[in-house]
Amino acid sequence: MTETADRTFLNYIGGQWKASISGETVPSINPANRLETVGLVQQSVREDLDEAAAAARGAAKAWSRLSGAARGEFLYKAANALERRLDEVATAMTREMGKTLPEAKGETARGVAILRYYAGEGMRKVGDVIPSSDSDALMFTTRAPLGVVGVITPWNFPVAIPVWKMAPALIYGNTVVFKPAQETAVTAALVIECFEEAGLPAGVVNMVTGRGTVIGQAIIDHPHIQGITFTGSDQVGKQVGMGALKRGAKYQLEMGGKNPVIVAADADLDLAVEATISGGLRSTGQKCTATSRVIVQSAVYEEFKRKLLEKVGQIRVGSGLEEGIWMGPCASRAQLDTVLGYIEKGKQEGAKLLCGGGVPGGEELRQGFYVEPTVFDGVSREMTIAREEIFGPVLALMKVDTLEEALETANDAEFGLSASIFTRDIGSMLAFIREMDAGLVRINAESAGVELQAPFGGMKQSSSHSREQGQAAIEFFTAIKTVFVKG
Ligand SMILES: NC(=O)C1=CN([C@@H]2O[C@H](COP(=O)(O)OP(=O)(O)OC[C@H]3O[C@@H](n4cnc5c(N)ncnc54)[C@H](O)[C@@H]3O)[C@@H](O)[C@H]2O)C=CC1
Numbered sequence: 001m002t003e004t005a006d007r008t009f010l011n012y013i014g015g016q017w018k019a020s021i022s023g024e025t026v027p028s029i030n031p032a033n034r035l036e037t038v039g040l041v042q043q044s045v046r047e048d049l050d051e052a053a054a055a056a057r058g059a060a061k062a063w064s065r066l067s068g069a070a071r072g073e074f075l076y077k078a079a080n081a082l083e084r085r086l087d088e089v090a091t092a093m094t095r096e097m098g099k100t101l102p103e104a105k106g107e108t109a110r111g112v113a114i115l116r117y118y119a120g121e122g123m124r125k126v127g128d129v130i131p132s133s134d135s136d137a138l139m140f141t142t143r144a145p146l147g148v149v150g151v152i153t154p155w156n157f158p159v160a161i162p163v164w165k166m167a168p169a170l171i172y173g174n175t176v177v178f179k180p181a182q183e184t185a186v187t188a189a190l191v192i193e194c195f196e197e198a199g200l201p202a203g204v205v206n207m208v209t210g211r212g213t214v215i216g217q218a219i220i221d222h223p224h225i226q227g228i229t230f231t232g233s234d235q236v237g238k239q240v241g242m243g244a245l246k247r248g249a250k251y252q253l254e255m256g257g258k259n260p261v262i263v264a265a266d267a268d269l270d271l272a273v274e275a276t277i278s279g280g281l282r283s284t285g286q287k288c289t290a291t292s293r294v295i296v297q298s299a300v301y302e303e304f305k306r307k308l309l310e311k312v313g314q315i316r317v318g319s320g321l322e323e324g325i326w327m328g329p330c331a332s333r334a335q336l337d338t339v340l341g342y343i344e345k346g347k348q349e350g351a352k353l354l355c356g357g358g359v360p361g362g363e364e365l366r367q368g369f370y371v372e373p374t375v376f377d378g379v380s381r382e383m384t385i386a387r388e389e390i391f392g393p394v395l396a397l398m399k400v401d402t403l404e405e406a407l408e409t410a411n412d413a414e415f416g417l418s419a420s421i422f423t424r425d426i427g428s429m430l431a432f433i434r435e436m437d438a439g440l441v442r443i444n445a446e447s448a449g450v451e452l453q454a455p456f457g458g459m460k461q462s463s464s465h466s467r468e469q470g471q472a473a474i475e476f477f478t479a480i481k482t483v484f485v486k487g
């Protein structure tokens with residue numbers, strides 16, 4: 001156990017750490033060992049959120065009037081604090097969410113880099129000069145912040161996702177009310193401590209933990225929250241969008257994926273196997289960009305399958321804190337049950353289980369939410385495991401004859417977040433880039449893995465058709481103002 005175990009984590013409102021007026025806390029538990037508490041977190045109520053929204057509203061004007069460079073200075077300081085506390089934050093993340101410590105460290109380092117990227121963004125251009133038809137006038141665009149932004153985040157990237165939403169919100173002059181997933185509220189509190197260490201003015205960043213149906217819903221409904229940025233499930237995302245639309249607030253949604261990898265007959269099969277495993281099974285498959293459908297040309301199907309099974313068989317499952325462990329547990333009991341439910345459905349609908357499919361044995365794993373890395377063969381397009389997001393370490397192999405069929409199969413999904421192809425042929429690469437309906441298309445690289453300086457988001461049901469990260473973030477977190485000045 002580390003030092004967080006006995007700690008009670010509070011809400012952060014108006015620059016103060018405060019207990020919820022409910023007086024209630026809930027334990028955040030370790031999915032690798034359900035008997036271990038990582039910390040106690042606030043089970044907040046609507047009044048706590050109201051107080052946070054009022055604090056954010058009160059701080060908004062002064063914050064928006066600072067120069068971008070001055071706001072950037074705060075983000076650089078937050079980045080330095082997070083970097084200094086990288087090991088502590090990453091350890092809390094592994095203990096609270098289950099991903100392995102090297103992955104958690106990588107994600108925390110990414111949080112540092114995101115903060116620095118957006119700190120620099122405070123010095124970059126925000127508008128264009130557009131020639132007016134009146135030769136005595138100057139016309140240009142500038143950007144105005146939305147005001148208060150509500151940030152609702154999931155548990156699968158407890159540092160990177162909150163940071164890639166809060167950092168651009170702040171640099172473009174908004175104040176923030178943040179509701180992290182309750183499953184990873186301890187990690188979230190440590191991130192907020194880094195903002196506190198940076199000396200942000202009171203009320204600029206606020207955090208309230210609690211149930212999605214209570215605190216998330218209160219953000220959706222709050223009249224003083226002008227924008228909501230959300231990552232999570234398809235179902236909740238749509239509720240957020242509809243609620244925001246009803247009261248005229250701006251919203252941005254990042255939701256599910258059912259990401260395919262195409263393995264063409266001319267692929268480097270070893271590379272394709274490595275990338276399929278890394279993209280599909282790292283973080284126990286709990287990424288919206290995770291590889292889920294593996295579409296393989298028949299000419300190399302058997303060889304690819306053999307190589308894949310050999311490597312999957314070598315995966316070591318266990319506590320993410322232990323050296324040599326490659327795959328940790330599912331993040332929660334509910335997530336484990338969901339994954340096992342999909343595996344059952346796959347078997348019932350006639351897919352052939354090639355490996356995994358159950359809970360691993362062994363006394364030391366008994367108290368964790370573990371599932372075996374799982375591969376299904378003979379998966380057809382209409383099966384549930386080929387259609388719905390599983391969010392677990394489950395790969396569905398699908399055999400096709402031609403590249404056209406592969407592309408058609410890959411596009412036969414409601415989601416369109418990320419997709420990969422493995423091929424050496426430039427024509428196949430170009431066809432994939434052109435035809436694949438996904439916001440992120442990757443050639444000879446795994447489907448997961450997002451670069452913070454590039455736009456990120458999906459087509460079809462995967463997002464609200466907006467993009468996050470990189471300079472694309474300015475589109476959500478600001479409104480364009482067109483200025484006409486007549487001398
Ligand atoms: N696209 C992605 O990155 C993610 C997708 N998921 C998908 O969602 C499934 C369920 O995971 P959950 O954690 O339950 O996701 P979720 O969508 O319920 O939770 C995401 C966030 O929304 C909040 N929330 C929940 N209900 C809400 C409501 N009624 N109003 C406002 N906010 C609400 C949660 O507290 C959390 O902060 C997973 O199995 C996976 O398929 C989950 C996490 C991330």
Ligand SMILES: O=C(O)CCC(=O)C(=O)O
Pocket residue numbers: 156157161231286287288289447448449450
């Ligand atoms: O693949 C990544 O690095 C990011 C994935 C992601 O955004 C998510 O799972 O929510």
